[in-house]
Amino acid sequence: MIRDSFYLYIQLEKRFSAHTVAAYKSDLTQFGDFISNTYGIISDGEVTFDMIRSWLASLIDSGLASRTVNRKLSSLKAYFRYLLKEELIAVNPVSKATSLSIPSRLPVYASVSEMETMLHLSEKENSFGLKRDLLIIEILYSTGIRLAELIGLKINDLDRSALTIKVTGKRNKQRIIPVSEELIVLIDEYLKSRSEIARPGVSEIIVTDQGKKAYPVFIYRKVKHYLSLAGVRGVKSPHVLRHTFATHMLNEGADLNAIKELLGHSSLAATQVYTHNSIEKLKSIYKLAHPRA
DSSP: OHHHHHHHIIIIISOOOHHHHHHHHHHHHHHHHHHHHHHOOOOGGGOOHHHHHHHHHHHHHTTOOHHHHHHHHHHHHHHHHHHHHTTSOSSOTTTTOOOOOOOOOOOOOOOHHHHHHHHHHTTSOOOHHHHHHHHHHHHHHHHOOOHHHHHHOBGGGEETTTTEEEEEOGGGOEEEEEOOHHHHHHHHHHHHHHHHHSOTTOOBSOBOTTSOBOOHHHHHHHHHHHHHHTTOOSOOSHHHHHHHHHHHHHHTTOOHHHHHHHHTOSSHHHHTHHHHHHHHHHHHHHHHHOTTO
């Protein structure tokens, strides 16, 4: 099928992550079901702009957030660009479709005191599970890596002598991130317990209670649990710890370009969003400290 060749294209040539490929599959399947049920169309070559606009309108009517609708539209755009490139269609029906406007939203992050509370909560027992949970929080907060990067982190990616870890990010781009001696010690302590749990052939650092490679929902639940215990409000996800890493680094005077490299951002624009959090902090300090504020 044409869609199967597209999925292979974005996976092998564009090097999209498994998570992204799965999202594209879901979006295109949903769109395919819509045009089939609404217009009786099976071939993607018969799709028109009006059909796409009708689908987008149905998504909005169903209450989906603008960001979600835009992501689905992005999947369609990539797919029909591929069809045009392969000369499977003569006209791109998505070319006139525009994304919905989204109000700017500052990244959610935990305070320093909330992070301290969270890490101390994890130290109350010495079981394998709590050692691992503490390590998950520590790695995400100490390095700012993404959820998928944490899951893919292997024992051999750790360089103890150089105090660094090698991270494989989006599209298999690798970067080296410095880590503290304390984190190395924490990892080594955890690995002693892990050796008794991990199944043969599992090389990833983080494993489940059954010794298998960790998966996104597993990590998400752990992080959400500890963020809740620490009293963090709003969104509670692994990405919050990435935001926390970047915001705390910036607040302590780290160079924005250095943070960009650590986060693995391809452009500085993606990193500059964290300056807004720092500006908000300065405003708060100003209001509290200045007599004319």
